[in-house]
Amino acid sequence: MKIAIVEDDINMRKSLEIAMSDYQEFEIKTFKNAKDALKNIDDSFDLVITDINMPGMDGIEFVKALDGKYEVIIMTGNATLQRAIESIHLGVKDFLLKPFDVDTLITAIRREDRIQKVKKTLTKRSDKKSISGFFGNSKALEGVLNIANKASKTDATILLLGESGVGKELFASYVHENSPRAKKPFIAINMAAIPENLIESELFGFEKGAFTDAAEAKAGQFELAEGGTLFLDEIGEMPYSVQAKLLRALQEKEIRRLGSSKSTKINVRVVSATNANLLDKIKNGEFRDDLYYRLNTIPINIPPLRERRDEILQIADKILEQNCKRYNFELKNFSDESKKQLLSYRWPGNIRELISVVERAVILSEGNEITPNELFLEHRGLSTQKDISSLERELIAEVLNSKNGDVDKTSEILGMSKENLIKKIKNYQL
Ligand SMILES: Nc1ncnc2c1ncn2[C@@H]1O[C@H](COP(=O)(O)OP(=O)(O)OP(=O)(O)O)[C@@H](O)[C@H]1O
Ligand SMILES: [Mg+2]
Secondary structure, three states, rough: OOOEEEOOOHHHHHHHHHOOOOOOOOOEEOOOHHHHHHHOOOOOEEEEEEEEEOOOOOOHHHHHHHHHOEEEEEEEOOHHHHHHHHHHHHHOOEEEEEEOOOHHHHHHHHHHHHHHHHHOOOOOOOOOOOOOOOOOOOHHHHHHHHHHHHHHHHOEEEEEEEEOOHOOOOOOOOEEEOOOOOOOOEEEEEOOOOOOOHHHHHHHHEEOOOOOOOOOEEEEEHOOOOEEEEEEHHHHHHHHHHHHHHHHHHHHEEEEOOOOOOOOOOOOOEEEEEOOOOOHHHHHOOOHHHHHHOOOOOEEOOHHHHHHHHHHHHHHHHHEEEEHHHHOOOOOEEEEHHHHHHHHOOOHHHHHHHHHHHHHHHOOOOOOOOOOHHHOOHHOOOOOOOHHHHHHHHHHHHHHHHHHOOOOHHHHHHHHHHHHHHHHHHHHHO
16 A cells, blocks of 8 residues: 655654554655645555645645545644544545554554455446435424425525534535425535636636636526526635625626626525634625625524434434445444444534444444444544533433423522523523
8 A cells, every 4th residue: 555644743754654664565655745745646646644734735735635536544633623624524534633653543544445445346336326315313403404494485595504514515405405496406616616716707607708718608607507596605715806796696686797798687596605604704804794694694503413413323324224235235233332432422524524434434344233443433532521511411401300391490400590591401402
């Protein structure tokens, strides 16, 4: 297996080189920065392992530049854990929390190796029969779906808010599928994925000769989504200059192609999404408040997976089943200890992370029962102790129960205001 390691710290780099040289099966190339690595990594590499915090191009930008061509393992300190989590969105499956021992790294590499081998045996089928829909249910999800259902029937703009991997895109297509526009196009465009200077022409299109490269006129996504829904993902990344044009398009219900003097009427429902804090962006002058209010007619807050605990095992079971079928394995199941771990892990990368952890465990598990080892969650900072909020939840549940659900008595015993208690009961879905 040929592996590229990118690490700016010379001590760390050298110790990894030395430690890894004991393993004949791995051919290691190390790089002291991402730029060097980008220049030298080619198809012969099977895996890239990178640090996040590096001068110049950092690990996340590096992963973006690799563009999904390589499997990546990220090494991260606690301070950059949040960034490592962003990388799940970019397709990174494993991250190791520093400090880790070499054995953990070797285990991670061997897991990757086996997964690549098993995946290669998978005969290419029409794999893009994307598995849509919600695989689990919880009170919290139901609440959000209720709002989405009502909103679907209208043409109001919806703003989907929530952490990475909670299902914003899934919700956007759900809204479309359940709207009167379902038979018309659903077009998703991601502001973070398009170079800034192309966003405007992508959205609104251009006429022949509008700029040097415009040899042909081209319709923008607004025109292509006519009659349907346009999903503007990561709207917080939209350049300020384009924001005014979007606002105008929403208000006037018409757009103008670049280089054209004439406007075209459009009939498009806009749904947008972000995991950024738009109010902060407004304060910093990066986002227009008038556009914010326009997009935010119906805000839908999608709670993180850790507030939808009931869904964890339901989703995990579905993914398990799907993957056993896909790889022609007998149906496996999770050991009790694995279930406990699935339930107590924080899932910072939410459902996307859960899916990837379970998929990998299915491929790696030797027997029919998936063990905690195969979930490989410990090195991500799985806390085996209960966190404070789950202790609080249990306490409130117990007292409520003993008082037959009497909120007044419970708040008295807990020394908590009734208002506060009710809020917590709602939050913890008791
Ligand atoms: N309730 C669910 N049941 C099954 N699969 C789900 C569920 N929610 C999300 N998914 C799947 O999880 C993955 C992540 O969801 P999605 O892309 O919608 O998240 P997102 O909020 O847009 O994330 P990001 O902010 O990182 O773009 C997708 O593959 C999606 O199909
Ligand atoms: Mg998304």
